[in-house]
Amino acid sequence: MTLNGLPHHRGGAEELARLLARALLAGHWQPGDAFPRELDLCTHFTVSRNQVRNALASLTATGLIERTAGRGTVVRAVTDWHLLDPLMSEWMVGLADPDPQLVREIFAFRYSAEPVVAGLAAEAAAAADLERLEAAFQGMTRTASEPAARGLHAEYDVAFHDAIYLASHNLVWRQMGHLLRPSIIALIESSQAHVHQEHESLDDSLARHGRVLEAIRRRDSAAAERAAREVLRRTAIDLGIVDAPAIPHPDPKESP
Amino acid sequence: MTLNGLPHHRGGAEELARLLARALLAGHWQPGDAFPRELDLCTHFTVSRNQVRNALASLTATGLIERTAGRGTVVRAVTDWHLLDPLMSEWMVGLADPDPQLVREIFAFRYSAEPVVAGLAAEAAAAADLERLEAAFQGMTRTASEPAARGLHAEYDVAFHDAIYLASHNLVWRQMGHLLRPSIIALIESSQAHVHQEHESLDDSLARHGRVLEAIRRRDSAAAERAAREVLRRTAIDLGIVDAPAIPHPDPKESP
DNA sequence: GCCTATTAAATGTCTGACATTTTGGCAACC
DNA sequence: GGTTGCCAAAATGTCAGACATTTAATAGGC
Structure with missing residues (x-):
């Protein structure tokens, strides 16, 4: 999936993380798929690389994605998600179609x-x-x-x-x-x-x-x-x- | 408590986080105490502010500390810890005196x-x-x-x-x-x-x-x-x- | 005495450059 | 022809410095 469908946001790495996390939770990417690169996220959401990196760090911490230097970012399988992480429950509130x-x-x-x-x-x-x-x-x-x-x-x-x-x-x-x-x-x-x-x-x-x-x-x-x-x-x-x-x-x- | 008792480390924000987390888990600070400032940590461990900030971000994510701009960093009470966070269990392995x-x-x-x-x-x-x-x-x-x-x-x-x-x-x-x-x-x-x-x-x-x-x-x-x-x-x-x-x-x- | 403006100190953010890791291709060699 | 080695491209990771923002304390004016 591309970023075209995702709405913009007011700002802040937290909200960006929430946005991306909910897209992942909704299954917009398949496990093993490549996730957009940092710079693409920067240009699409018009935020600094800092914000993007902070947001991606949260996604990494909850097991939604995996990042390795040189290779890029790939999305992980449901079995790898940290369902008991407080961030995760936060992102789940009001999810449209879980x-x-x-x-x-x-x-x-x-x-x-x-x-x-x-x-x-x-x-x-x-x-x-x-x-x-x-x-x-x-x-x-x-x-x-x-x-x-x-x-x-x-x-x-x-x-x-x-x-x-x-x-x-x-x-x-x-x-x-x-x-x-x-x-x-x-x-x-x-x-x-x-x-x-x-x-x-x-x-x-x-x-x-x-x-x-x-x-x-x-x-x-x-x-x-x-x-x-x-x-x-x-x-x-x-x-x-x-x-x-x-x-x-x-x-x-x-x-x- | 000060930083004087803490051992040095080989490098990497992860290890720094682990070090600090274990000190917190061992109760070296009381809830409500002030945690060392970023720059102090930088000088003591001779690492960049980036590493320190990454490490502190982990501690924040697990509810061990709370940071607010201008005020500083304070350590949180046991009831606020995210005991179900994977990072937390990682930090607990081999803890000397929990x-x-x-x-x-x-x-x-x-x-x-x-x-x-x-x-x-x-x-x-x-x-x-x-x-x-x-x-x-x-x-x-x-x-x-x-x-x-x-x-x-x-x-x-x-x-x-x-x-x-x-x-x-x-x-x-x-x-x-x-x-x-x-x-x-x-x-x-x-x-x-x-x-x-x-x-x-x-x-x-x-x-x-x-x-x-x-x-x-x-x-x-x-x-x-x-x-x-x-x-x-x-x-x-x-x-x-x-x-x-x-x-x-x-x-x-x-x-x- | 109270309110306000200033200042100091801490965390938060931005930017650009550079480092490191991985992958793939291309060429030289056996 | 297949293997090896090297180099370049692309991605994430790291650093350093300046700057912004928030908070609390403090000094000053009324």
């Missing part, structure tokens, strides 16, 4: 991880964590009835999941919560768009969130784990990806 | 995550994955009897855990496996040092690894989960951190 396979992979990860985190939260949650969870849940409840407050509802939803990761009181899981934030937002918005949000689906989702909160408050680790799994299963249903191969079947223990 | 609290946090994470991954592996493992696991396990078995092959034994041990993450067939968990590699190595070596590796402990550890492999081969997800938890519990015992508050009690379902 690779559906990638979305499934990330959701499958969440599906396996978040129940465990909810279990940890049930064991480690302090008063402040419970307050945060409660506030988010009450916000979701308040905004559930009014269709006008859909955006606000989504925010409370994200806050709820974030609060679960925070309540685990583990440094690594907290990081993970941060990183998953964009994916969670995207999934919520996407599920809001797919299903037409009849009361049925929304009430069900709300109830499932409530059972997670309840279990954590009771400090019932196993119940929190099950309840969190149920929340994600609801999301999977709304997205219509519940049968995707990347997602393990819901609960093997219930049907041996 | 913060014990940090070690506990990472181990607690592994303790909650790895059983789930083993469960996924039981569901998703292909022939090649089983071969990898088998090869690693047989290597561990072969090298278990000879005390001279301790280093080799550790390598096979790491390969075994790596193979579990690979067998999950999930992009994110695979990344995680890569990132945890240094921590796993450190833990294995540390546990080898702590306990004097009587036959008893080693045989027990080997047997527990074997049960994981067995369960994955049987495609028994629940059993793999339990077995992986047992492996980690053995490690925790050998390290003497089994009673640390950051580690959840082994299996809440067994004592409700």
Whole structure:
């Protein structure tokens, strides 16, 4: 691919990096393809070589491209991407059409991880964590009835999941919560768009969130784990990806 | 802290970054402290400002420091570190005396995550994955009897855990496996040092690894989960951190 | 006493030249 | 003819110096 399709920008290496990264994430180049040379980028975007080099350094750090002196810049395969790099999640927010396979992979990860985190939260949650969870849940409840407050509802939803990761009181899981934030937002918005949000689906989702909160408050680790799994299963249903191969079947223990 | 204690280096911004990062990881500065200025670093290490800026850019990307024009560079708190950044794990290998609290946090994470991954592996493992696991396990078995092959034994041990993450067939968990590699190595070596590796402990550890492999081969997800938890519990015992508050009690379902 | 202009000090940016690495071609040699 | 060696082109990497911008402290005027 050439640079012809890419929009211009206001300035700053960060924004240039974001621009190029999103083009790469959208699959505009194939793995192994040659990436434009520094000077071409300079002329196309009318920025200094400095800015270009800084931007490309970010792309290199996240494993999106590989640069070697004399040979040039080539784009790397998905398996080489550093999906857990904060820059990467930043670049993913509001991505128009992310690779559906990638979305499934990330959701499958969440599906396996978040129940465990909810279990940890049930064991480690302090008063402040419970307050945060409660506030988010009450916000979701308040905004559930009014269709006008859909955006606000989504925010409370994200806050709820974030609060679960925070309540685990583990440094690594907290990081993970941060990183998953964009994916969670995207999934919520996407599920809001797919299903037409009849009361049925929304009430069900709300109830499932409530059972997670309840279990954590009771400090019932196993119940929190099950309840969190149920929340994600609801999301999977709304997205219509519940049968995707990347997602393990819901609960093997219930049907041996 | 000043720069007086830091050793010199052969050259290259990467190595400079590694040097400074390890000093930061070892806690030579307190959060909020001022970090040396660019020009001071230039004179002390006799490198160009370019190299220094590149090195500091890496430290900024991993959340170790924060830089603002005019104000200077300050070191950030542990909670701001990007523990899941590949650079970070690279810098952690062979760290002399890592913060014990940090070690506990990472181990607690592994303790909650790895059983789930083993469960996924039981569901998703292909022939090649089983071969990898088998090869690693047989290597561990072969090298278990000879005390001279301790280093080799550790390598096979790491390969075994790596193979579990690979067998999950999930992009994110695979990344995680890569990132945890240094921590796993450190833990294995540390546990080898702590306990004097009587036959008893080693045989027990080997047997527990074997049960994981067995369960994955049987495609028994629940059993793999339990077995992986047992492996980690053995490690925790050998390290003497089994009673640390950051580690959840082994299996809440067994004592409700 | 408060507000403002100045200054100093730090990081950020630009530019041009040069260094290094890789690749490919061309020519000489066996 | 095939191999080797060398040179040139093209790409990224590095350097040095000047300059811009931001921030905080400080001195001065009212």
